[in-house]
Amino acid sequence: MNHKGVLRGLLFEIVPFIWKSAPVRLAVMMVIRIVEALQPAVQIYLTKRLVEQAALLFQGNKEMLLPALTTIGWQALFFLAALGLRSLAHMLLVVIKQKAQFRMDREIADKCARLDYIYFEQSEYYDRLQRVTQGLAYRGLSVLDHFFLVLQSIITLTSLLFVLAGFHWMLSVGVLCLIIPSFLINMKLGQKRYKQMIAQTPSSRKVQYLMRLMTSRESAKEMKLFKLYPYIIGQWGELYWKNAKEKAALEKSGQWLGGFSETFSYAFTALATVVVLLISYTGSLTIGVFVAMIQTVTTAKDSVMLIAANLSGIYENALFTSELIQFLHLPDKKPDERVELQKFLSEFHEATKGGLEVTGLCFTYPNHSVPALTDVGFHIKPGQRVAIVGHNGAGKSTLAKCLLGLYRPQGGSVLWNGKDISADEDGKSISAVFQDFMQYQLTLKENIGFGQISALDDSEQLNIAAVKTGVDFISHSLPHGYETLLGHEYEGGKELSQGQWQKVALSRSFFNVDAELVIYDEPTSALDPIAEAALFERFSELVEGKTSIMISHRLGSCRNADLILVLKDGRLVEQGTHAQLIQRQGEYARMYGAQSQWYDMNGVIA
Numbered sequence: 001m002n003h004k005g006v007l008r009g010l011l012f013e014i015v016p017f018i019w020k021s022a023p024v025r026l027a028v029m030m031v032i033r034i035v036e037a038l039q040p041a042v043q044i045y046l047t048k049r050l051v052e053q054a055a056l057l058f059q060g061n062k063e064m065l066l067p068a069l070t071t072i073g074w075q076a077l078f079f080l081a082a083l084g085l086r087s088l089a090h091m092l093l094v095v096i097k098q099k100a101q102f103r104m105d106r107e108i109a110d111k112c113a114r115l116d117y118i119y120f121e122q123s124e125y126y127d128r129l130q131r132v133t134q135g136l137a138y139r140g141l142s143v144l145d146h147f148f149l150v151l152q153s154i155i156t157l158t159s160l161l162f163v164l165a166g167f168h169w170m171l172s173v174g175v176l177c178l179i180i181p182s183f184l185i186n187m188k189l190g191q192k193r194y195k196q197m198i199a200q201t202p203s204s205r206k207v208q209y210l211m212r213l214m215t216s217r218e219s220a221k222e223m224k225l226f227k228l229y230p231y232i233i234g235q236w237g238e239l240y241w242k243n244a245k246e247k248a249a250l251e252k253s254g255q256w257l258g259g260f261s262e263t264f265s266y267a268f269t270a271l272a273t274v275v276v277l278l279i280s281y282t283g284s285l286t287i288g289v290f291v292a293m294i295q296t297v298t299t300a301k302d303s304v305m306l307i308a309a310n311l312s313g314i315y316e317n318a319l320f321t322s323e324l325i326q327f328l329h330l331p332d333k334k335p336d337e338r339v340e341l342q343k344f345l346s347e348f349h350e351a352t353k354g355g356l357e358v359t360g361l362c363f364t365y366p367n368h369s370v371p372a373l374t375d376v377g378f379h380i381k382p383g384q385r386v387a388i389v390g391h392n393g394a395g396k397s398t399l400a401k402c403l404l405g406l407y408r409p410q411g412g413s414v415l416w417n418g419k420d421i422s423a424d425e426d427g428k429s430i431s432a433v434f435q436d437f438m439q440y441q442l443t444l445k446e447n448i449g450f451g452q453i454s455a456l457d458d459s460e461q462l463n464i465a466a467v468k469t470g471v472d473f474i475s476h477s478l479p480h481g482y483e484t485l486l487g488h489e490y491e492g493g494k495e496l497s498q499g500q501w502q503k504v505a506l507s508r509s510f511f512n513v514d515a516e517l518v519i520y521d522e523p524t525s526a527l528d529p530i531a532e533a534a535l536f537e538r539f540s541e542l543v544e545g546k547t548s549i550m551i552s553h554r555l556g557s558c559r560n561a562d563l564i565l566v567l568k569d570g571r572l573v574e575q576g577t578h579a580q581l582i583q584r585q586g587e588y589a590r591m592y593g594a595q596s597q598w599y600d601m602n603g604v605i606a
């Protein structure tokens, strides 16, 4: 992103965003910072007065004692007031940051909800998400800190510049010039840090992944069994130090440049002190004015350095935050825009058939050249029970995700009762059980109720869904029934077996009583043969009145389907009933023949 883009993002996105998070508190903060900013000038004035009063006192003027003590009293008062304001500002900033952080995280979560599912399949997305969630939001908030410090320093500096200009205008100009090298150096460093972060994101993510492999429960068994720790530790260490060394090198060059800018500012202060000293030497200045001038030069120099550092801090953080802005600007999920085509297909098919109408479906994963699905077309009538079969990698799960509207096909269409399937925004009419179903580390009730969130508290519906898969038996053995926390991640959680988790996932799909279309992707892979046979036996009854699509490698379980779709290399190569496909002696018959030794006459595992 160029400078203009960064500035635009800062002014029109980041600042309004933070402002809207806590406008009243921010306004109060600004007032406090302005008052605080005037404090150095007041202190310098009081010091000058005190030194002059002390000088007169030392010359024997005893009447100056009371005014001098009064000045000390004022100094103490200002110190205490400044302290109080600082504490108040600190507390305000804590709350402002909490509010802004909440708003930012909320925006990120909302964005994830609105994004197309396909983003979640891409590594670029994860790189960006990592940058957004780890520290970028915090960086957006540090713009606040920098902004207030700049504001404060500018006010302080302005008041001091007036004092300096009254002495000699060259001093004011000289102080202002100090800003240039410091700002440029810090800005350059900020740009370099940003580029480094972008370049290191994939390897930082890998470092975290390798660490997770070594510490998570899921990977521990294989890590131990295959004695993988030394190998993974080696890889992790190598990557860790590669990143760390690059960072250290950048910081080292930053220190050199920072040293240069510090030396430059020190040289200026020394020069200014000599000038003030020489002028004082001629006898035209009182000691009080001399001390005040030296203090003014030093404080003004510090303010200038602070402004430079914080301006470049704002720039650097705005640069980093531009990633967050880009993330929030990713296009939202939209219904298929090929309106004319949709309209035509919709009118044509609604009049004739209804159900699920798939036409010329083509889908290729991002960054892949080989299509996962090519020209797939079929029609499923309402209420039909359909099976999709095929070898590993044939495209079954991809097809399921297209049918669910999770993937947007590059070609063709998926219409459910005449409407684009992705238009089912509230997800009421469609349900699914995925191959890699979720195991929510939440209560059993939530694990089932998430199938239809609007009915989460309907205990009768919950019980019916649980009975269908035998989860009611599982709930009886749990200490708090449906309210028991599941999983091992949190204290008190009860872990289930894989098969039990799968039954819960099945119950989740049955919980959605309004679902008209249900897609099951390998729904029984973790079930024991008895549970699987029982489920298949009751399957027709369980999906009664719904259109169901089952993806399965166990062809015996597909025999009773009304329609079997056979996929091969992303193409629909055959479709028909079991008897028709056997008679055809094609792909399905070959696959069935290879498995038939495992089945008895009824297609049940022998």
Ligand SMILES: Nc1ncnc2c1ncn2[C@@H]1O[C@H](COP(=O)(O)OP(=O)(O)OP(=O)(O)O)[C@@H](O)[C@H]1O
Residues within 6 Å of the ligand: 121, 365, 368, 372, 390, 391, 392, 393, 394, 395, 396, 397, 398, 399
């Ligand atoms: N997220 C993804 N990104 C890129 N390519 C993918 C992704 N998921 C699957 N593929 C590719 O798409 C093709 C079809 O995969 P898919 O998972 O749909 O097959 P499948 O028939 O369900 O296989 P299986 O029976 O093993 O589950 C495969 O070549 C696979 O490598």
